[in-house]
Amino acid sequence: MNIMTQNTASYISNLKYQLLLAFLVIITFASSSQAQQLSANQIIDKANLAAYYAGDDGSAQARMIIVDENGNKQMRQFTILRQDEKDLGNQNILVFFSRPSNVKNTVFRVEKHIEQDDNRWLYLPALDLVKRISAGDKRTSFVGSHFFYEDVSGRNPNEDTFTLLAEDETSYTLKAVPKQPKSVEFSYYVINISKSNFLPIKSTYFDSKNQALRTMTVSKVKEIAGNATVMKSRITDLSNNSYTDMQFRNVKYNVGLPNNLFSERSMRTPPRAWLK
């Protein structure tokens, strides 16, 4: 509910739109057997919660396979530690690289903020260097993969205006239009959200000519400690069909990560106990 109060201004400005949308939804789904009617923003909040805020904290080992248009493959492995301040709120994230061996112990640290720019740091062991990465574009590649930084950390729902396009037995289809079109490389995206667990199953990004640019698809979901968890997803660049697969192992929730773990010290000296 936080997010609603904090964003009163933008919500008021969208009020008319929301009303219209609600009206449309009612019209469209008047005959639907669904008892509960959710607004687009409610769906998005639930999706955000399911995808990025499961548990109070969590750890997971991630493996990326980056496949270029020639079919060459590269593998990256890293462990993600995450701690939520509160649901749909700020988060602390640490990413420890383990493979390839020549980037082992490279660390990203993120203080993800909802109301302001994130703080980001990076540690390069071979150069013995902690460097702050200035806030800027979040739609840059995450270590050369097809995932953007924002795909890993979660795109702030405040960036987009959502409308519910369609709804069927299993999923919601929403359209998201960026509030600042110049800040992104797409015109809009269409996102499919599962009704059963509210995980986004598919997102497709379109350009101004309604041409699909890239897609995110989830191919494997597993229930872990009561949380539906994406175990395998893929982002495809539709211009040349290159893609990156991201898979998780060892996913844990509510492991009790200490607050002071998310510090520069942990970047230089990896907390082995939490990386197992």
Next chain:
Amino acid sequence: MNYQRILNFAIAKPKAVYSLVLLITLLSLAMLPMIEIDTDPENMLSQDAPARVFHNQVKTDFLMRDMIVVGLVSEQNIFTPQTLSTIEQLTNDILQLDGVIKQDLLSLNVVDNIRQLNDENEQNQGIVFEYLMKNAPTSTAGSQAIQQAVKRLPMLNNTLVSGDDQAIAIYVPIVSKDQSYIIAEEIRTLGKTYLDNKNKELTLHITGLPVAEDQFGFEMFVQMGVAAPLAGLAIFVLLWYFFRNIPLIIAPMVVAMATVLIIMGSLIGLGFTVHIMSSMIAIFLMPIAVVDSVHILSEFADRYKAGDKASETVKQVMKHLYTPMLFTSITSAVGFYSLMLTPIPPVKVFGAFIGTGILLAFALTITYIPAYIARMKPETLANLQQALQRLEQKGRLAKSLQQLGVFSVKRTKVILLAFIALFFVSIEGITRIEINDNPVNWFKADHEIRIADKALNQHFAGTYDAWLVFTNNNHNETQARSHFQQVLEKALDGPTKSAVSTLINNNLHTKTPQTADNTINAFFTQELLITLDDMRFDASDAEQAWLDELVSISEQALTAKQVFTNPKMLNWLAALQAALVENGDVGKVNSLTDIIRTVNRELNSGDDKDFTIPNSSNGVAQTLLQFQSSHRPQDLWHFVSPDYQKTLLWLQMTSGDNQHMTKVVDWLKNYISNNPPPINIQHQWAGKSYLNVVWQDAMVSGMIDSLLSSFIVVFLMMMLLFRSIKYGVLAMLPLTFTITMIYGLIGWFGKAYDMPIAVLSALTLGLSIDFAIHFIQRVRELEREYRSLSKALIAMFQEPSRAISRNAIVIAIGFTPLLLSPLMPYITVGFFLASIMIMSALVTLVLLPALLTLLNTSSKSA
């Protein structure tokens, strides 16, 4: 004699001959719409030529695209809000064009910048990865900030923005080079809307080899439609001047047209593409095809008396001319067929089809022409004779030929000495020949492509690309492999272990033995690594430990082979790069080392002192991981393969001259032998500029083979024809002198020996032997008739020498429409062919009588 029967048939049943010719011509005509134009200089090499295979492999491996280079040039500094906004809009428009590969387009507003961020107190706030110019600045200060930023990005400086800040480039990668002309035209149209309205001081230039090639194809097509008919017209007018008889000269025109149409139709119908060489086939065949007819008409006009039966006269003429015509046709054809010995496919096709065309023209001439003449009305024939006699008695040609005859016989020694002197001067000229070609120079100097090429290469480091690829030669992985085996053997038996064993056995047995870059036969591959890691998702807990160890061993073995993260190696490359530019032949080198050094500088202080390669491989890898956290991580793979065992240096050069490229290739060889790389690597060249060098070399050696072999074949044929070694040698002399003089002239004038020039040798050989054959044949006949050489020679300078001169003039004039072409190869061929014809006719008419006289007196005095 077999021909006699054919001749009788042709004269008896002219309609059958006509219908046959018409039918075949119409069939060929139907093929013409299937024409496919090919202007890719790459096709000068066959599909499987190693250099071309490697070039294409490099293009695929490093995702190198065919590029259109768009340049905006200004008189002043281009870093103004207005110009930058034009760049932004133009780029966005170009990005919307079909056939453009968006993610690889290079322009100020789509490339990335990496920089230090300082707050107002000069406190470092970290590094920023951002678009260099996401939106065009609105202030002068903003424009200057971009100017400063570009200067700090070696990958962009002097590539996207010229060193003098007066020009900006947009590199437009395209899916297929066939579309480059269309896309270039679209960009020109887009450019006009921006430039005309508000940016009057800006000029737009478009260059890049694909555009040049595609545009060349377009203009070539136009040329074929214009030059060939013009050549036909010129020949027609000339024939009319000689014979003043339209019905009569229609016959040789029909032969020429039919020959050209049938040959072009069958070339296209057989599925050959029309290349710059084959596009000239029509223009070559047209004059050659009328030559024999001119001989027949001349002699017919001479022999025909009013009241004669035309069919009888023509039979006599044909009987007399058949053998020399057969031999001249065969020798000309041999000259062209010899081109098939060159290793260059378009030249082979050219030689094959012209050779066949000459034989076809011969076949048409000896059937169609007699049939045609035999059917002519007596009045028309009477007119013909009148016209001819008027022309021959009072003609200037007749008079000067008589004088020439007197001179040739009297001044034998002077002539011989002069020719010997000329021969040596020519030999000296030949040694001065510069072998060079550059497809952009196929356009005339005032063509927009040449203008753009000149303008952009003046400002930038160069728009001609060559790629230098280094490959790791060391694949030793024995140690890691035995370690791998040990771990696997110690592992507890179970499903995972047997799966791993099966995988390894399969891998060992399905490996292909060898490929171009020797990386095969490697045990450790990304595939192995990923498959092993895949198993970890399902393996039991007990299996995890050893499986993870196998993954680690494999991963480390792969990392160990990444020679292009090795600092020693990279520093060696950086030094090579600096030396290449220092040497002056290369404008700029873009490479992996620039990327690493730039990112490393910004990761550290941001000062020039940190523009270095990190001192460990891990440092390099970590620096590159940061580069990949940009908007364009894929840019890295243009310079290094994902396994870091191959790297590509992109050399920008300001000219596409083969000589320029050859110089760089030689320089590198020398440099590497003096400064061996710290690790065992090999180097190979690719890129269009390099391919041009390869086929040029192949052409030079191929032409020598072709010339020598056809020389020998023609010499043997001459001895056979004249049944005499003496006359065989004599027949070869005019062409030997002509070829030597032509190439001597090229050497002395400093005209580069390029493809069209190379092909001329075959042509000279084929055409100048014609004159010698006719001359010697007639002299020997006349000598027998008059029982005196000097009388025979005097007679020679009547009708026979006129026929020879007339032929030379017909062909020379027939080629002159080529001079009007906007394409240099056509002009070159037109000019030199005209010169060759005149020169070989003169050499024949001067040298042969002189030598015959000399030989005669010496044999008498002996």
